[in-house]
Amino acid sequence: MPNFIDRRLNPKDKSLGNRRRFLKRAREELKRTIKEQVKSGKIADVDDKHSVPMPAKDTSEPSFQNFSGSGQRDFVLPGNKEFTAGDRIPKQGSGGGGKGGGAGTGESEDDFRFVLSREEVLDLFFEDLELPDMVKLNLKEAVAYKPRRAGLTTSGAPSNINVARTMRNSYGRRIALHRPKRKTLETIEAEIDRLESLPSTPENRKRIDALREELEKLERRLKTIPYVDPVDIRFNRFQPQPLPNASAVMFCLMDVSSSMGEREKDLAKRFFVLLHLFLKRRYDRIDIVFIRHTHEAGEVDEETFFYSTQSGGTVVSTALEEMQHIIRERYPSNEWNIYAAQASDGDNIAGDSERCTAMLNEELMHLCQYYAYVEIIDERETEIFGTTENGTSLWRAYCTVADKWPNFQMTRIARPAEIYPVFRRLFSRQPTTTR
Amino acid sequence: MDASTSSNLLFQGSDWNFERISRAYDAIEEIALEELKLDVYPNQLEIISSEQMLDAYSSVGMPLMYQHWSFGKRFVFEEHHYRKGYRGLAYELVINSNPCITYLMEENTMAIQALVTAHASFGHNHFFKNNYLFRRWTDAGAILSYMDFAKKYIARCEERHGTAAVESILDSAHALMDQGVFRYRRPPRLSSEQERERIREKLEYEEQSYNDLWRTLPPSAREGEPDGKDENASERKKALKLPEENLLYFLEKNSLVLEPWQREILRIVRVIAQYFYAQRQTKVMNEGCATFVHYYIMNRLFDLGKIDEGTMLEILQSHSNVVFQPDFDDPRYPGLNPYALGFAMMQDIQRISTEPTSEDEHWFPDFAGTGDWREVMLDAWENHRDESFILQYLSPAVIRRFRLFRLTDDATEPYCEIASIHNERGYQEVRAALARSYDVGVNLPDIQVSDVNMLGDRHLRLQHNVKNGVLLEERSRDETLRHIRRLWGYDVSLVGREAGSERLLYECSAQ
Secondary structure (H helix, E strand, C coil), rough: CCEEEECCCCCCCCCCHHHHHHHHHHHHHHHHHHHHHHHHCCHHHHHEEEEEECCCCCCCCCCCCCCCCCCEEEEEEECCCCCCCCEECCCCCCCCCCCCCCHHHHHHHHHCCCECHHHHHHHHHCCCCCCCCCCCCCHHHHHHEEEEEEEEEEEHEEEEEEEEHHHHEEEEEEEEHCCHHHHHHHHHHHHHHHHHHHCHHHHHHHHHHHHHHHHHHHHHHHHHHHCCCHHHEEEEEEEEEEECCCCEEEEEECCCCCCCCCCHHHHHHHHHHHHHHHHHHHCCCHHHHEEECEEEEEEEEEEHHHCCCCCCCCCCCHHHHHHHHHHHHHCCCCCCCCCEEEEEECCCCCHHHHHHHHHHHHHHHEEEEEEEEECCCHHHHHHHHHCCCCCHHHHHHHHHHHHHHHCEEEEECHHHHHHHHHHHHHHHHCCCCCC | CCCHHCCCHHHHCCCCCHHHHHHHHHHHHHHHHHHHHHHHHCEEEEEECHHHHHHHHHHCCCCCCCHHHHHHHHHHHHHHHCCHHHHHHHCCCCCCCCCCCEEEECCCCCHHHHHHHHHHHHHHHHHHHHHHHHHCCCCHHHHHHHHHHHHHHHHHHHHHHCCHHHHHHHHHHHCCCHHHHCCCCCCCCCHHHHHHHHHHHHHHHHHHCCCCCCCCCCCCCCCCCCCCHHHHHHHHHHHHHCCCCCCCHHHHHHHCCCHHHHHHHHHHHHHHHHHCCCCHHHHHHHHHHHHHHHHHHHHHHCCCCCCCHHCCCHHHHHHHHHHCCCCCCCCCCCCHHHHHHHHHHHHHHHHHHHHHHHHHHHHCCCCCCCCCCHHHHHHHHCCCHHHHHHHHHHCHHHHHHCCEEEEEEEEEEEEEEEEHHHHHHHHHHHHHHHHHHHCCCHHCEEEEECCCCCCCCCEEEEEEEEECCCCECHHHHHHHHHHHHHHHCCCCEEEEEEEECCCEEEEEEEC
């Protein structure tokens, strides 16, 4: 009789620690691979599993190995069919088919690709970026509560009585205390009636008296032992459960007037996708609201947002108005983390920029966790504007907002290659000064 | 008897439970001990899931292992292949320990559980307990507690010195694992628990009582060394017991830059390398032994009416998968299958003992026709490793059956030559060549510490004894040298000399 041990319930994933160490070691290389894959592929695909080649640098395990292209070597192979001693087989290229040897495994390990989970990919992608203002994300500061069933209690509102449990308690108590049943009383009463209808004999009377006494006793008992006693009653208990505020809404605002060409829109899109990805990583639920504007603004679906054009002037404040309106209607700021990203080429009708500033300062910036403004400019303009304060009217107006609100970020981009660095700058770890 | 024939069956159907395995185990044990006269460690059967099997794979089959990224790499690799269905998992895994631990997979059917119990818990177990290599070079009783110690020790080092520092030492040590075994000299026994405790305490004491002042003392004056250089060199070589084949051992004992805990880590890696060295040298025999044992036992159980035909068919199917040997030109050819070769040789020994041909009587006069194949086999299992076993027992019949041929490949020629085939003239040569190819010591590069002047520049000189002109793969050679450099702390150089003629073939170094 051997010693049996059932290990199936032992913790699995003993290798998880080792896997993590391995990924950490290969981190730099994996990060580069992911970045390249993102650059060449569609950005929307970032949010998925990626298969990556086995990183070679940093994870090689060197040892002294015989070099297969040197010296005289001997092999014994099975399955001879037509060879006789002295036959010569010309070598073809490097390492022909049937050459035995254990060198195979090392090479196959290098070619091999493995799959990183979506989480791992994003972790690599977003490494050392941090959400700008995560006050609301913090689970400790959850604001919403939801009542949740949590057992039973002896006190509560009548509407919460748990009837089944109450009746069960009452039934048990009635049995335990021998509460007479209605039926027993009825049979005794019937017996008395029957005896009374008979001719009265001393014997009969005696019997009736005895039954009367019995009946009285039972009725007394019935009164003292209630059918449902307050001790039987149970209420459903509800406990307020803090609800992590893990939903976010992201507003994408974009100027779609004719001055925004395909190039501008493409850049804007990439920026939005990245922001979306980043938020999606932090929040369980995330809504996206697309608002496009010319001289008037409207909420549209994603397709329309990116691919249809509209003619008209440019009044930026209309988009902000629309956003305000939607927040009021659908996204109360105590339940939602609100993020906004605005892309524009900086054009605005005269006088409207000031109005935008006012709207932001007075209301929107109070509601938003974060507001990003990207101005898409021409490549030539990068040199002209540089980092200086001057620029389009909108840019200048927003500069005053940026000075006032730490969670307002603005930047200019001109090339796809600039998106990622910009993105990093926007979300780079901020010194936690305010709030 | 008739009434009991149906209940004579140990089990029916494919579901297993502990009671059934236990009943099968008892029946198997009876045959193994009574008929095959096996001698085994007490068995411990552990049921594991496939995930746990994957885990065990990547920690080189040990139930306890320290953490290192390379195991994670292996895990990623194995998992990928398993999930994609390129590769199945083994039915079992057996550990050379006392008690002998066999892992059975949860997914196995009852027939397979019985098969692997016979294979691992008796075949491998007997081999581990009796083969001279295992007896002399591994310590089955101490390995589990040693691994426990190793795991905890390394975890503690990580706590104290940081993961990165420990990792870099392990990286370097792993690179030298092949050169971290004693091949010819008997290695020191695994120290007992108490002794290890004592050593650890001593190390701790040394760490605590370390006084930096000692370092400032002027080095003891050892002036006036004799200037006879050669004499000097041979003197110091003697003091360090050079040449030394076990690089890890040498570095552990003599490196001047290693901290005590780093030495202990080198030692751990070296002990593990040594532990597995015996297994590497006995692959064919070990698997041959286990396969023969399970084949014999299962057939006996069937003959005794203890397992039904369905079970036997399943067992035979999995058995023939295990001993399948594709030809060299088959795309599936992975090399000679140790199960196939080992099993064929064991069966052949049985055949030669019981019904020899005249050829066998000529080749194996010692035991041909004696009929006592059990004795012959027990003796072979006990006293041989793959190389000597093949050299002694590979018969022309097996060579013919596998249609073995010998191919020589000279890197300087544009062709490979068939040196010998399965014919009268070729048997001896094929047999010798095959035996050679299983000599791990010969096939691993032979690199030794040849000289170092501890009082001078401390330049560590290594020598590669090049056999048959087979050089080292340069990139990994240089990287490995850098690892040695890290452990040694001073310059390291490697020269390749042709074995025998001492002709210099190459020279390289890591500063």
